[in-house]
Amino acid sequence: MNQCTGLLFLPPPDHVARLATPDRPMEAGYVLCELGEGHGGVHAGALWDDDANDGAVWACWDGDRRCLAGLPWCPATTGGGDACGLFAGHPAGHSWEVVDPTQEAVLAHLEREHPHPWRRQDGAG
Template identity: 50%
Template sequence: MNQCTALALLPPPDRLIALAPPGHRPETGHVLCELGTDHDGHHAALLWDEGGRPGSAVWIRWQGSGPARLTQLPWCPARNPRNGTDEACELFAAHPSAHSWDITDPTHTAITHHLTHQHPHLFPQFRDGSGED
């Protein structure tokens, strides 16, 4: 499943603007929703994690062009049963889409596809046809 392509523009916080040197106002940034395309309701993007403690991940949530809000959310407890690495889901608990290991960033896939053909020596895992081409 592809990753949602919704984005939110985030103006810098007022306290950061107040600390900026004259003439060097921080720029507005953007975040891309990290959920799968099948989600409904609010979009979500991880901003930072304060050490992996329960509830220490700070996410931004938004819906449509409405205001975005910061919220601390616990990590999803799910582990990927299909591989032997005990990979944890990289989304928040009770997220409204597939787990992170089932979500593909279409931009990343397109770039990898292009680079694989331009520089095959950098992608030996795809030479035998077992990976994406």
């Protein structure tokens, strides 16, 4: 499934912006929704890991409402032991099922332009 195209412009909160220094300014930025398309409801994008609480701080938004939320990681793993990179209880598919079409297009282009010397051109091996 493709990644949601939800986008949030997120200026730093005033209490965080006051911590800025000339060499480390706090700047506004965009947050992309990391959930699968068609998820419905609130969009969400991870901002930073919160290792102390085994989760991350997420920007969550829907229409004009937005908030920051500390959410635990999803406990699901693949058969190979890779963990889901989304929050517990997330809607739609797990992170390994969500594909960013733009990133996939860039990776396909790079593989065509710069094939790995150890990978056969027919895709085998």
